[in-house]
Amino acid sequence: MSSSASFSKVTSSSVLTATCILGLLYFGRDVLEPLALSLVLSLILAPLVRALARTGMGQMPSTLIAVLLSSVCVLGVCIVLAAQMVAVTADLPQYRAAIQTKLETVREITERPFARIQAELRAVAPALPVAPAPTRRGGATLAAGQNKPIAVEIRTPELSTTATVTRLLSLVSGPIGKAGLVLVLLVFILLEHESLRDRVVRLAGKGEVGRTMRALGDATEGVSRFFFSQFLVNVVFGTVVGAALWAADVPHAALFGALSGLLRFVPYLGALVAGAAIALFVAAIDPGWTLALTCVAIFVGLELIVANVVEPKVYGHSSGLSPLAVMVSALFWGAMWGPVGLLLSTPLTLCLVVAGRHVRALEPITILFADTPNTSEAQRFYHRIISGDADAIIRDAHAYLRKFNFARYCDQVLLPGLALGADEYATGRIEKTQQNKVRATIAALAEAVVPISGSARKSRRPRRISMLDANVGVHLRQMRQLHLGRWQGSLDVPPGSIALAAGLPNERDDLLNELFVLSLREVGLDARSVSAAAPDEGPGPDRSDLVSTVFLTYPLKDTLVQWQVVAGHFRERLPQALMVTIRLSPDDRDADQSIVEHSVDMVLRTYEEGVALLTPEAPVPA
Structure with missing residues (x-):
């Protein structure tokens, strides 16, 4: 998969490159901090500049007005906060008594447990030898062989007015200088916004123009x-x-x-x-x-x-980052650049995540830090079904079915998810216990999303029978027969109201048939299934008029001959029925479609097409 492929490309050279980049970020913070802050601010102010430019102003007036308005707002907030802070400082003396009382209370509460523990330890600790008392000489207490200490007083020289002003300016000039540098860079970046974009596109190369433009657009839109x-x-x-x-x-x-x-x-x-x-x-x-x-x-x-x-x-997740990624990015950029890095952590990491969607070298960052992992619904289904997490699968399926039908869920999620493990299943890399988990989860999912009785009910673990460990499709058909009878429903129905799903007697065909039957029954169609190993399960020749359509599973190359025999059998037994097969996700193992078409009337591509082919006229029998 793409995620594992991304991490498999990690080599010693890539590790060395990452180390050099980290060193550059840390030691070059004096240059990179104002540049990064200016770039992020330019992304934030770019919509305002474009809005002003649409009123008829030129690029330069729009940029200067936008920067001026932002600077005035920031300066006004700072002045108000500074005035409020001065007022708080002036009012603190009148709260001195309350502060002292609270400090004493807090000190007593915090020291009391430790004092009690120390007293208990002293009570049980053995007595220590007492050191000899120090001698007194000239009114001072001295240890043996120690000279009398001399008191030393350290006085701080008073600063002159010039020195005070100089120190104040040195403290203020640093932040003011950085703010001025950021402001100048911001103005030039906004003025050269289009030119910088063209330069980045040129650097990416002629073959990457579309991808680069999408990356820049996503980053700008996401941060803004x-x-x-x-x-x-x-x-x-x-x-x-x-x-x-x-x-x-x-x-x-x-x-x-x-x-x-x-x-x-x-x-x-x-x-x-x-x-x-x-x-x-x-x-x-x-x-x-x-x-x-x-x-x-x-x-x-x-x-x-x-x-x-x-x-x-x-x-919602407009930041594009997961909560853990926000915390990790705050720790990383805070350690690199201090308070400025802490403030810029989210937009900087967001830009890297967006770039990772278009630049293969940064793809691991997107996989780790994006708000949603770079996996499809089918991949998540496969991961969960291998681990046997039936509750999560059923919960996601219910959420999906609130928007779409079960046929689309099979086409887009369930069957593609199972197809991801086809090679591992064929080569025996999926253990027996995992195979049993897969079958049990599919059975639980089928019973939860499309109950056999046709009425909604809470999901529960399917009743354990022997066929579940061998063939989940047969298990589902037996469960339906257990509830609805041998014919999976009454035969006292109007002619042409039954859709029959049939296939070869193997686990693949049985499962595909049962999933398609569930898709049809969900929308109110009278759908039933039959296996070629037991053809008498369907309506007899005298009731052949009840079946309107026969859906045959698409054959593989190895089973084409046997499938043609079964198709001929159903054609002879149900001559008036429409013969249809559904070719799901074509691959090299499928039989040649030009040969298959001679045995059926129609070849469909999805379960949704199969559902759309039939008109729901008869309700699902109870």
Whole structure:
């Protein structure tokens, strides 16, 4: 499969290349950090620039206005937060008594268990020898042979005004310088957006233009959609938190609401930091613990609702990453680039995941970190049926059948999934226990999705009979005969109302026949099956008018002659019936279709075509 093929190409040279890339990311952070931040911001602002350009502005005015608006918004938020922080700092002295009381309470609670343990250990520990008492000399306590210590006082020289201003500028110039560099890079990247895209396409080569354009489009759309959706959710979250704290009479509620919304941009860790900050502040300003616990409960409840209800409905998996991938990417980029890497972890990893869908060398990243594994429904079905996970298969089947019928489920999921293990089954690489799991799971699935009685009921383990370990198709037919009688239903039905599925007496044909019978019965058709080993199971010659259509399983090369004999038998026995065969997923083992067509009236390709061929006139007999 593609995933195993991707990992099988890992060589020493690829490991060395990955190591060099990691070293470049770590040691080149001073250059790569502002560049990566500018690129991500350009993806976020690109829709705004295009919207302004559509109003008739040129590329440069649109870019400058977009960057100016964004800068003003960010600067305004920073000024408001700074003013709020100054106000909080000014109000802290009046909360000093409450803070000291809370610290004493917390210290007592945390130290008391350890003090009790230490006292108990001292009570049971043997007495240690007492060291000789130190001698006193000149009023000071000295050990033997030790000179009298000399007191030393260290004084920090007072800074002049010039030195203070210089230190302040050195502290501020670093972040301001990086912000200015990011702003300049952002403007040039937005101005050269089209040119950069053309250069990337040229680098990819003429034969990869379509794939490169799709990759760039997916990355731009994914990052923009993710950040816009997250921005809306976080603004609403911060507003609700601020309103809740204001209703609880917590001072500076707007500050903590804004911090809650901003910190949620940092995956997982941001929400924890915001909750801890609110809890510490409220605990400091209130003499008791009721208000602090209430605020924490409100914050946790809102976070759980937003994370598990609001976000999946608003943007679902728009990040394109699984929850574990978001956490791993935050740890990786945080270790590489610190706080900036923590903030950029999701968009950077998202770009790599999108690139992995189009670049084969990055495919393992997509397989590991994408929100859905790079496997089809048929592959997931095969993996689960080999492990015997019947509950998961039945759950997925019910979800699929809410949109489509059982015939399409067989065509798209069940039969392609079983076909993935055909080679392993033929070569004996699937153990006997796994084969039994496959048969038992198919039987449980058939009984759960299309109950024999025709009424919906909860799935349960199928009754164990001997044929299940040998032939699941025969088992399903016997179960239907057990419920509906020898003829799998009444023979007192209108003429031409029965569809008969027939095949050779082997496990393949029996299973295909039973699955097709289930597909027909699901839509209300009177479908029954018969094996060439027991042709008397069907209606006798005197009731041949009851059968309108005979569906024969498509033959293999090895069984073509035997199949032609069976087809001739049904043609002679049911001359008025339409003879149809269904060729599912043609492969090299199938018989030549030009030969098969001489024995039947029609060759179909899917079960859905077989269901569509018949008109549901008669209900499924009880």
